[in-house]
Amino acid sequence: MLIFGFGPIPALGIKGAAIASVIAWAVGVAIILYILIAKKQLLSLKAGKQTVIGAIRKILKIGLPAAGANMLTPVAMAVMTALVAHHGPEAVAAFGVGSRIESIASLVVLALSMTLPPFISQNFGASHFSRVKDAYLGTLKFVMLWQFIIYIILIIFSGVISEIFGKEQAVVDVIKLFIYTIPLSYGLQGVIILSNSSFNALHKPMNALVLSVIRLFVFYIPFAYIGNELAGLIGLFIGAAIGNLFTALVAYKWFMKEIEALSSQALQECSH
Incomplete structure (x- = not known):
C-alpha cells in the first residue's frame, strides 16, 4: 500500500518500502515482548541471583x-x-x-x-x-x-x-x-x-x-x-x-x- 498507494494513501515508492519495514519490525517486536513478558512471564526487570552486567557479559x-x-x-x-x-x-x-x-x-x-x-x-x-x-x-x-x-x-x-x-x-x-x-x-x-x-x-x-x-x-x-x-x-x-x-x-x-x-x-x- 505504501509503495504503490491505496485509496487516500499516496504512492511513496522506495520510501514507502522503508516505512513499511520499520512498521513491520516494530509490530513484531511489540508482539514478541508481549508474549515473553505478559503471557509466558519469561522476562523480568527484578534482580535475581545474576546481575544485569553479568548477564550482558554472557550474552555479548x-x-x-x-x-x-x-x-x-x-x-x-x-x-x-x-x-x-x-x-x-x-x-x-x-x-x-x-x-x-x-x-x-x-x-x-x-x-x-x-x-x-x-x-x-x-x-x-x-x-x-x-x-x-x-x-x-x-x-x-x-x-x-x-x-x-x-x-x-x-x-x-x-x-x-x-x-x-x-x-x-x-x-x-x-x-x-x-x-x-x-x-x-x-x-x-x-x-x-x-x-x-x-x-x-x-x-x-x-x-x-x-x-x-x-x-x-x-x-x-x-x-x-x-x-x-x-x-x-x-x-x-x-x-x-x-x-x-x-x-x-x-x-x-x-x-x-x-x-x-x-x-x-x-x-x-x-x-x-
Whole structure:
C-alpha cells in the first residue's frame, strides 16, 4: 500500500518500502515482548541471583562474534556483485534474483539453524555429547537430502522462474545459469550454516566467526574470482559452489573434532 498507494494513501515508492519495514519490525517486536513478558512471564526487570552486567557479559560473549559473522555476509555479497558487474547490468539483475531464490530455497536450513542450537546447548550443558553428535549428524543428513530435492525442483521449474523474474532474454539466461550451478551446493551451505550455529551453542562463538571468515574470504570469493578469470560468469558460479564444498568439509571436520575433544575431557573429569 505504501509503495504503490491505496485509496487516500499516496504512492511513496522506495520510501514507502522503508516505512513499511520499520512498521513491520516494530509490530513484531511489540508482539514478541508481549508474549515473553505478559503471557509466558519469561522476562523480568527484578534482580535475581545474576546481575544485569553479568548477564550482558554472557550474552555479548556469544552475541558479538555471532553479529560479526553475520556482518561478513553482506560484505562478501557486495564483492560478489562487483565481480558479476563486469558481465553487465543484466548479470547483476539476474544475480540479485538468484540471491532472492537462495533465501527462499534455504528457509528450512535457516529454521533448523534456530531450532538445533537449543537442543545442542541443552545436551552440552548436561554433558550428553553423544546426543549432540547424533543430532548434528542427523540434521546434516536431512539437510543434504532436502536441499538436493530443492535443487531438482529448481531445475524443473527453472524456465518458469526465470521468465517470472526476467523480462529480457539476457537476464533469463543468466538466471537459468545461476539455478543450474550454485543451488547444487545449497546442501553444503546448509552444513556450514548449521555448523556455525552449533558452534555458538557449544559456547565457541569465535570458532563460528573464524569459520565465516574461512568460508567467505578463503574459499567462496577466491574460488569465484578464479572461476571468473578462467571461464567467465559460469566459472564464477561454479567457483562459488566449489567454495561451499571446501568450507563444508572444514566445518564438518572441525565440529566433529570439537565434540570428540569435549567428550574426552568429560570422560577424564569423570574418571578423576
